Amino acid sequence: MENGYVVVGAGLAGAKAVETLREEGYEGPIALIGAEEERPYERPPLSKGYLMGKAAREKIYVHPADWYAEHRVDLRLGLRATAIDPAGHTVTLSDGHRLGYAKLLLATGSSPRRLTVPGADGEQVHYLRTVQDSERIKAAIRPGARLVVIGAGWIGLEVAAAAREAGAAVTVLESAELPLLRVLGREAAEVFAALHRAHGVELRFGVQVTEVTGDGVRLGDGELVAADAVVVGIGITPNTELAEAAGLEVGNGIRTDRHLATSAPDIWAAGDVANAFHPLFGRPVRVEHWANALHQPRIAARSMLGQDAVHDRVPYFFTDQYDLGMEYTGYVEPGGFDRVVFRGDRAAREFIAFWLDGGRVLAGMNVNIWDVTDPIRELVRSGRPVDPDRLADPAVPLDRVGLG
Numbered sequence: 001m002e003n004g005y006v007v008v009g010a011g012l013a014g015a016k017a018v019e020t021l022r023e024e025g026y027e028g029p030i031a032l033i034g035a036e037e038e039r040p041y042e043r044p045p046l047s048k049g050y051l052m053g054k055a056a057r058e059k060i061y062v063h064p065a066d067w068y069a070e071h072r073v074d075l076r077l078g079l080r081a082t083a084i085d086p087a088g089h090t091v092t093l094s095d096g097h098r099l100g101y102a103k104l105l106l107a108t109g110s111s112p113r114r115l116t117v118p119g120a121d122g123e124q125v126h127y128l129r130t131v132q133d134s135e136r137i138k139a140a141i142r143p144g145a146r147l148v149v150i151g152a153g154w155i156g157l158e159v160a161a162a163a164r165e166a167g168a169a170v171t172v173l174e175s176a177e178l179p180l181l182r183v184l185g186r187e188a189a190e191v192f193a194a195l196h197r198a199h200g201v202e203l204r205f206g207v208q209v210t211e212v213t214g215d216g217v218r219l220g221d222g223e224l225v226a227a228d229a230v231v232v233g234i235g236i237t238p239n240t241e242l243a244e245a246a247g248l249e250v251g252n253g254i255r256t257d258r259h260l261a262t263s264a265p266d267i268w269a270a271g272d273v274a275n276a277f278h279p280l281f282g283r284p285v286r287v288e289h290w291a292n293a294l295h296q297p298r299i300a301a302r303s304m305l306g307q308d309a310v311h312d313r314v315p316y317f318f319t320d321q322y323d324l325g326m327e328y329t330g331y332v333e334p335g336g337f338d339r340v341v342f343r344g345d346r347a348a349r350e351f352i353a354f355w356l357d358g359g360r361v362l363a364g365m366n367v368n369i370w371d372v373t374d375p376i377r378e379l380v381r382s383g384r385p386v387d388p389d390r391l392a393d394p395a396v397p398l399d400r401v402g403l404g
Contacts, residue, residue, distance in 0.1 A: 003029075003100040005304065006091055008081040008242070009107030010034025012042050012290070013271030015062040017105050017297035022071050024305055031074040031099055033081055033091070038131055039065060044290050046134035047158040048320055052165055053138065060131065081108075084246035086264040103266050103304045106243055106254060107297065110236040110272040110288065115150065119212035125230045128155055140229035143167030148217045148227035150209055152179035154319055156233035157192060161321040164199050171202040171225055173209060173217065182334040188353050188365065191346055192321075199322050236288060238273045251275060253286040258310050260300040270300040278331075279312045280381060285331060289317035314377045324349055329373050330363025330380040337362055341391050344369060352376070359385035359403070375399055 005021060007014045010032050018030050034040065041060040049055030068075040076093070083092040084104070091099045112127040114120065126137050141147055141163040149156045149163075152174035160170045176182070178189035179196070193203060208220035216227040238253040249255040249263035253275030260268045260276055269276075271293045275286040295313050302309035315331045337355040344351030350368045354361050354376075360383050364376035375398035379386065390401040 003089065003102045004031065005029070005103045005105070006031045006033065006099055006101040007105045007107060008033045008091065009105075009109055009271065009273075010036070010040045010075065010077065011107065011109050011271065011293065012040060012062055013107035013109070013293040013297045014105070015040035016294060017107060017270065017301045018068075018071070018073050019063070020298045020301035021305070022073075024302060024307075026305060028102075029074065030072065031076060032068070033079055033093065033099075034075070034077045035080045036130060037078045039063070039068070039075065039077065041131060042290065043129075044318075046131060047128055047155055047162065050131075051134050051138055051159070051162045057131070081242055084242060084267070086246055086248075086267060089266065101266070104268070105297070105300055105304065106262070106267065106269040106273060107271045107293075108239040108242060108273045110238045112232065113235045113237055115209070115212070115232045115234065117209055117211050119214075120232075122212055122214070122230075124214070124228065125212055125232060127232055128159060129236075137229070137231060138166075141166045141168040145169070146216075146226055146228045147171070148173060148225055148230045149233060150217065150230065151233035151235070152176070152203070152205075153183075153233055153235065154180070154317075156231070157196065157321055158319060159231050159233065160196060160201050161199070164201060165322070169202075170200070171204060171227070172196065173204050173207050173219070173225065175206065175208060177205050179203070183332075184353075184365075185337065185340055185355070187340050187342070187346075191349065191367070195321060195324055195349065236272065238275075238286065240273060243269070243273075252284075255284060258312070259303040259308075260296065260311055261303060268300045268304055270296040276311050279310065280314065281331060285315070287315045287317075287331070289315065291316040314380050316373070316377075324368060325370075326365060326367045327373055328363060328365045329376045330355070330361070332357075332362045339388070341388050343392050343394055354379075354391055356386070356388065359388075361386055361391075372398065 040062040080094040145168040147163045147168045149172045181189045211218040217225045240250045243254045254269040256276045275284045278285040299309045299311045318327045339356045341354045353365045355363045361379040386401045390396045
């Protein structure tokens with residue numbers, strides 16, 4: 001292949017990047033390199049509909065199987081990029097081939113953090129990142145099975161919900177006092193704790209895992225929590241090794257500017273791995289959610305084509321657990337807020353929560369209330385102070401909650 005555009009990482013971000021390159025009129029060669037044998041697919045169904053058996057496998061894929069050939073995308077699966085030579089504009093692949101590139105996009109994603117206790121590599125221990133992971137967990141959460149989930153973050157809670165709906169007995173182990181405490185703060189975190197308790201999940205907070213045995217998970221006080229299967233959801237780590245070895249600037253991901261360009265000429269980054277400067281926040285931000293992998297690559301692709309494309313979208317993510325549907329718009333550093341304002345009925349799980357700092361809305365989370373993401377996004381983007389009493393009043397439209 002003559003030097004064209006190379007995308008390393010064949011997930012949602014990589015697929016959307018090559019799609020945008022063709023939509024924007026690029027006619028040259030494109031290579032899309034993926035470590036998995038599967039063509040690009042979306043990950044949210046792996047802990048939601050697909051895990052619960054409500055979504056067919058074909059529904060998870062970004063494009064039909066023949067899309068890549070039809071759009072002249074050289075899709076190379078089951079291969080890893082092992083080295084980048086920024087000076088020589090080449091990428092070395094795990095099969096020994098070297099690809100020249102004119103422009104390169106790194107969409108290498110992230111990997112689950114591993115549990116580092118004795119027995120953590122046992123056959124009954126699962127992580128959730130790939131479609132094969134989801135299928136193994138699906139097989140493990142049969143009716144009557146005992147599942148222990150280590151980590152009460154979004155993935156852990158979604159797996160717990162799917163397992164309960166499948167009829168498994170579920171225990172969640174978390175070192176903090178509440179699920180999602182660092183992300184949401186105490187008041188909102190208590191909503192999710194109550195939700196899971198109401199559906200029969202045993203929540204164990206303030207505990208430390210010291211060992212995984214064939215019979216279960218041992219805690220710091222010596223207690224053994226019985227388990228037939230264990231799912232570990234203790235966060236993810238951006239896959240920066242390739243970029244770091246090539247001399248690119250890294251730090252909580254691959255550092256980029258607002259156009260998603262890295263510190264090396266002709267190399268961009270997008271998705272989970274990108275720690276991108278965000279004009280709205282005035283600092284680099286790395287977001288690990290589906291919407292970022294969907295939208296960021298479009299900016300990167302347009303920037304690669306020489307357009308003045310800027311990544312300034314307000315972060316967004318969603319979750320579905322039992323009968324609770326939630327959308328979250330905005331961005332808050334852990335502990336980076338001074339007040340949470342609720343609008344609606346928390347007990348009935350129909351409300352909006354707003355995280356404020358200095359009277360300005362940093363983020364909003366709508367729970368079982370719909371069609372409000374646009375006004376929430378405007379509150380976040382505007383940066384204008386709001387009246388907390390009006391913000392809490394469902395009778396006041398969200399576009400009229402400002403001061404004065």
